[in-house]
Every structure is written in C-alpha cells, then in structure tokens.
Amino acid sequence: MRISDVRIYSVKGRHWPRFPWLFVEVETSNGLQGFGEALAYRSTGVRESLEVIGKKIIGRDPLEVELIWQELFREGFSMPAVSGIEIALMDILGKHLNTPVYNLLGGKCRSEVQVYVDGFFRGARYVEEEYAEKALAAVRDGFKALKMDVDEPIPSGKSVNRTLSPEDLKYTVRMVEAVRNAVGEGIQLAIDCHGAFDVNTALHLAKCLEPYNLMWIEDPVPQNNLEAMSFVSRNTNVPICTGELLNTRWEFRELFERRAARIIMPDVARTGGILELKKIASMAEIYYIPVAPHNMVGPIATIASVQVCASIPNLLLLEYQLGDVEWRDKILDKPIKVEGGKITVPSGPGLGVNLKKDVLENYLAT
Ligand SMILES: [Mg+2]
Structure with a gap:
C-alpha cells in the first residue's frame, strides 16, 4: 500500500x-x-x-x-x-x-467525552441579562460547562498597554457574576483572556474573580513568556490554562518545567496531530496536570480530538463550538451528536466519520 x-x-x-x-x-x-x-x-x-x-x-x-x-x-x-x-x-x-483510532492509542478510558461550550454567547450583546439568558439556554440544551471571552467585548480589553481600566474591570466582574448567578454552582465556567493583559492586571483580575469558582482562566498573559505565565499561575488560586498556540512536546516541555499552567489545552490540528496530542497528555500526566484540548475549527479536528480524549486518563473535557455554520454536520457521513454535554466516541474504523x-x-x- x-x-x-x-x-x-x-x-x-x-x-x-x-x-x-x-x-x-x-x-x-x-x-x-x-x-x-x-x-x-x-x-x-x-x-x-x-x-x-x-x-x-x-x-x-x-x-x-x-x-x-x-x-x-x-x-x-x-x-x-x-x-x-x-x-x-x-x-x-x-x-x-x-x-477505531483510540485502539491505536491504547484503547478507551471512556465511551463519552464531556465537552464545554465556547461561544454560548454568540448573538448576545455584552450585557448581563443577555449573557445570562444565553448561558441558561446552553444549560437547558444539556451543557454542563461554559467558556466566555472577557477581553474582546470591552473597550480596554485590547488596550496597547495591556491593562484594564477600573470601570472595565468592574464590568468584567459583573458579567462573570451574572453568568455564574444564572447557571448556579453546578455548572463549570471558564474565561478566556486571549493573552490580553500584563502580569499585574492578570493577577488583579484573577483576585476579583476568585469568588466565582472558575474552572480556569485561559491565557491571562501572552503565551510567549512562560515565566510570566508561571508567575501568574503560582500567585492565584484560580487554575490557569494555556497551550492552544504551542506546537509539539518540545514547546510543552518548557510549560511543564516552569509550572506555567495547572491545565493545558493543546490543539490536535496545530500541535502535531493525534500521536503528538497523546504524547503531550502523557507528559502532563506525570505532573498531575489535566488536559482540556483546544478545538476551534471543523468537524474532522473535533472527531480526531474525541479519539484522543477517549484514550487519555487525564482528560478534563474538550472544547466544543456552539453557533457554528449550519453545514458543519452536513459535510460528514455521520454527524457528531452532542447529548447531555457529551460526545459519544464513534466505534467505526479510523476516525469513525468521513467527509462527504x-x-x-x-x-x-x-
Ligand atoms: Mg483561547
């Protein structure tokens, strides 16, 4: 062949x-x-x-x-x-x-992969009531974990000096509080900062968000200085998650050695593929760090992630995009169904789905 x-x-x-x-x-x-x-x-x-x-x-x-x-x-x-x-x-x-691919990776540790919803807020204005309503709608659809962006919707979220104005800091806290209060403590909630802030702003934001029991704060500072990320991670009680831009075990090595995050989020379609994601997860395991793979593109990357997620012991959960294009499922011979916030691991050969x-x-x- x-x-x-x-x-x-x-x-x-x-x-x-x-x-x-x-x-x-x-x-x-x-x-x-x-x-x-x-x-x-x-x-x-x-x-x-x-x-x-x-x-x-x-x-x-x-x-x-x-x-x-x-x-x-x-x-x-x-x-x-x-x-x-x-x-x-x-x-x-x-x-x-x-x-199935998971059998090439040592077999299944689970038959269903829990997902968290990114983009539950799509279509809402950045105001408390609308975000709370969208979050509740996602929960009603069976999702048990949500992630929201806190840098992009606010005026100083992209400021060149990487700080938040006092008003925007309060605004951000009010938005997180509104979503947390709407969904209750039984739902997991993460926030993504997209590397927007400096160390002081990141730590101040994390301190202000401590009461809201966040699953993680993602990329509070840029990913290109893992020592700075490590400083933030070691000085807040909120778990820091990073790694969506890192390629291969070699870049994750530095993250682990510097203790730069308490959760990692490698992306199967960027970091090196299926075996590389499995190897990175194995490295994370020896540091007792859970893995929450990043998953922002199309359905083949999603199902490749699901195959790895099935096989790794230290899975936290997988990202899933809500509000995607309506042909996302049409281009597959077997659409990826999410039920009760979980994707069932396909049992067919290879990835288990094919492009039409x-x-x-x-x-x-x-
Ligand atoms: Mg991100």
Whole structure:
C-alpha cells in the first residue's frame, strides 16, 4: 500500500472569510481514504505547506506515521500542516486495521467525552441579562460547562498597554457574576483572556474573580513568556490554562518545567496531530496536570480530538463550538451528536466519520 494522492479542501467555516477550514484527504493505492484537518488560524501558508507535503509523500507507505512525522517535523514544515497530514494517516492506519483510532492509542478510558461550550454567547450583546439568558439556554440544551471571552467585548480589553481600566474591570466582574448567578454552582465556567493583559492586571483580575469558582482562566498573559505565565499561575488560586498556540512536546516541555499552567489545552490540528496530542497528555500526566484540548475549527479536528480524549486518563473535557455554520454536520457521513454535554466516541474504523465530498463542494472557499 502506497500513498497515491493528497488533496486539500479549503471550506467556508465559522471564521470565513478570515480563514477557512482546511481539510486533507490522503488516498492510498488500494483505495483507502484518510481525512485530516489543519488549523489555519492566523497562519498564512498552511495550505501551501500542505500542498508541498502532499507532493513529497506520494509513493510512501502510509502506515509509517511516526517516520513520516519525524521527517516533516525535522524539515521544519508548518506544524498545523503536519498535524492535518498526520490525522489523515492515522485515519488510514485505523481503516487498514479495521479498528477505531483510540485502539491505536491504547484503547478507551471512556465511551463519552464531556465537552464545554465556547461561544454560548454568540448573538448576545455584552450585557448581563443577555449573557445570562444565553448561558441558561446552553444549560437547558444539556451543557454542563461554559467558556466566555472577557477581553474582546470591552473597550480596554485590547488596550496597547495591556491593562484594564477600573470601570472595565468592574464590568468584567459583573458579567462573570451574572453568568455564574444564572447557571448556579453546578455548572463549570471558564474565561478566556486571549493573552490580553500584563502580569499585574492578570493577577488583579484573577483576585476579583476568585469568588466565582472558575474552572480556569485561559491565557491571562501572552503565551510567549512562560515565566510570566508561571508567575501568574503560582500567585492565584484560580487554575490557569494555556497551550492552544504551542506546537509539539518540545514547546510543552518548557510549560511543564516552569509550572506555567495547572491545565493545558493543546490543539490536535496545530500541535502535531493525534500521536503528538497523546504524547503531550502523557507528559502532563506525570505532573498531575489535566488536559482540556483546544478545538476551534471543523468537524474532522473535533472527531480526531474525541479519539484522543477517549484514550487519555487525564482528560478534563474538550472544547466544543456552539453557533457554528449550519453545514458543519452536513459535510460528514455521520454527524457528531452532542447529548447531555457529551460526545459519544464513534466505534467505526479510523476516525469513525468521513467527509462527504459531494456536499463539501457546495461550501468551498475559493
Ligand atoms: Mg483561547
């Protein structure tokens, strides 16, 4: 069996036209197809990198996943592109052996993966009543965990000096309080700061939010100084979560050694793919750090994440996007169902779902 073709599909997703969903299809000489997805978020050149890799791996044995990954990684290809290829190769490996991907990772630790909702607030203005109402609607739909952004909706959330005005700090606390009061203590709540603040502002915000029993504060300071992140993490009682922009075990090594976070959030479509996410989770396990994978793009990345989440002992929960484009499920042969805030791990070979290419054609980003 050899790799005979690699095709890339740019598809209009939730973030289009800022960036597309980027799907990868690897075909083999005996007619197997594997699907992957690469996270193109704020990265240019991912599609181009996929095209170069695609030409390079034609003729290779698709079952040599680790060897191909090592070559691509050492040659310096874009890690989102390498991730997309690796996910497709793992799909082929599972299909070839007629077993789900989680069985290639040591088998299931669970049959359902709990998710948290990002974007429950979509369509609401940044006022207490509207956020509270949207949060309650998500809870009524069965979700048990929610995440809200606190930097983007407020005037000083993107200030160049990385501080919050006293009014905006109070505004932020009022918004978190409104959501917490609406959903009650039985629902988990996280906030995302997108690396907006300096150390003092981050610590002050964390102190003000301590009464609201947050699951985590995400990226209170930028991710490019893990010593600063570590300082914040060590000086607040609220768990700090980071890692959505980090690539591979090598970048997570520094995070663990510096104790820069109490929860990590690697992204399967960016950090290096399925095996890399599993390896990063294993590193986290020895530090007793739970894993909450980042998942902001399309359905292939979601189901690849679900496969890894099924197999790792130290899973916290997986991100899930509410308010996505209506064709998100239509492009799959088996739509991903979320029931009671959980995704059932698919039992089919490989990823357990396939892209419907005839439907995909209707949503190409060209
Ligand atoms: Mg984030």
